[in-house]
Amino acid sequence: MASIKEIAKLADVSQGTASMVLGGKGDQYRISAVTQQKIVEAAKQLNYQPNISARRLRSGGETVLPIIALFWSLDVRTALINRFLHGLQRAFHSLEQEYELLIQPYVGNKLCEVNSLLTGTRYNGAIIANPTELDEQFLEDASLHVPIVLYQRSSDKYSSVKVDSFKTGQEVAQLFASRKHLKVGVLVPEVSSNAIQLRLQGFTDKAKELGLELSEQHTLYADFSEKGGYDAIHRLLEMEELPTAMFSISDQMAVGALKALHESGRKVPDEMELVGYDDDAITKFTIPALSTVHLPVEEMAEACVNLLSDLMQYRSHEPISKLFESCLILRSSCGGSE
Amino acid sequence: MASIKEIAKLADVSQGTASMVLGGKGDQYRISAVTQQKIVEAAKQLNYQPNISARRLRSGGETVLPIIALFWSLDVRTALINRFLHGLQRAFHSLEQEYELLIQPYVGNKLCEVNSLLTGTRYNGAIIANPTELDEQFLEDASLHVPIVLYQRSSDKYSSVKVDSFKTGQEVAQLFASRKHLKVGVLVPEVSSNAIQLRLQGFTDKAKELGLELSEQHTLYADFSEKGGYDAIHRLLEMEELPTAMFSISDQMAVGALKALHESGRKVPDEMELVGYDDDAITKFTIPALSTVHLPVEEMAEACVNLLSDLMQYRSHEPISKLFESCLILRSSCGGSE
């Protein structure tokens, strides 16, 4: 990457002059058109890109706030990022210390390729959301000096904010048992995610314990999308035996599932009850309205910022884990009236 | 903001030592426990936050890539950010020059408060999405030296990528006319957005031209959300005269509208046809599936990056406007079979 020094040299002017021109202040300082032209030419030729850090260091002055990065994985459907961001906003308002927020998208399983985590040269602290199991492994193995808070994951090494995913799975099984179902099924997003594994495990364990029949073929893995849920239900409907209740470990997939059931003429909840996960805004408006596991995303986002802020201000040392309660929201698709 | 110099002074050590300790390399350089303790104490007391720019400048070395910022407003529903990010990813893969991506959330009408736009101290170029009319005004008036591309907005000053929003509105009116509707209505998100204004204008103008009746009371403004659409339809259903087709200028609102219509027992499309906007993933899976105006979000995102990259590499000077075609997707809710 060419520096301004090289531009100056190539254009045969001083560094200061080059800086003025490239900073758009050529006219203001009355640099001659010819010189300006020469400088821009040189910049173009060397594909000059200003070094933002240097510029900021020099002219930042008072306004340098500590930076908090939010790592959000790109592959998983971003349905919840909106709610998360709103929680962050709220937290920032209530804190004394001001921060800059920077969202760092990353690709699942490739967290290790984000160098800034190791070098600590982009932000003062980070919240990491949606790491895959490989990403989690990377985090455990790495020794990062940037304060970090994990969202919806556990760790001995880092602070974290989460709900008891296992328990939420159990609760859905319990709900199905209390509603006298005998055969149940589950729709699992095909992604590497500890939280999802735990939800599934909680559900299957509890189902077994309560004598609910959950056959292997009724454990349907599918793409983490509406289409995934839709296709999975179509696969299900070709089987001889059907469950009477399904747990979809994602609202999006449940939306696809509802559609597939509707198309096949199978009534929800009469012939099949359905429970989703997340409490996405859409769930109130599906037909029928979708029962779901409410995730206190906004509150958890707030807690992430608060924990991170404490870490960054040296107010805490040992990793702290903050557990939130989630609850079942019953709507028409299973046990509710609305 | 305290600097490492002050920490060193307070702890009565040299700057270098302080740096080592605070950078987590105290043990590596065998700084005594006492000294380390003193330094950390001092940092804590002065709430030391490392200046990221300085750190990066010093230790960045080779890996400093030019930074592209994506400005995304927080208030508007972020439904489309996912698709946009995927488009960006694709564009980054196909370019020679590598970039860092940074997402800068902002609050509608408050774009002017994002100082970095004026100072140019955070990124080398920016894509600005969802500005309100006030934000657009700010952009027109300001003189920014950072290369900028506007998404879905027009400007004489900046490059932009968009579809002809006015035309899309017209096309929906045309569709309604061709389907022999006489009375039509429209659901408008209550946000300040030039694109939405144009869609509305196109629709109303064309409706008038074609002799479709669009009364003032059937032009319903509501919150940009499922609930907004839901509430608006409930208001509508209390009126004496009803339209037989509605244009919802957002898929989310259309989802709420479908729910409200379903609850009232009014059949879509038989008694009321409905067309949404955006072609959100959900539209294929609503009941019935939603006709909608397809927005080539991914392609536009890609174009944004390409335009911006050209600007940043001095390959173009004059603002360039890139127009994309959108098209109507007909599904069951209006004119389609699927």
Place this chain on the structure above:
DNA sequence: GTGAAAGCGCTAACAC
């Protein structure tokens, strides 16, 4: 074990 000093790339104040 710790201090002193150089220098990352840039901008701005001051020469001339």
Place this chain on the structure above:
DNA sequence: GTGTTAGCGCTTTCAC
């Protein structure tokens, strides 16, 4: 109009 120079805050090398 343009060149020279200081210094932003940090890390790291070298000296002792």
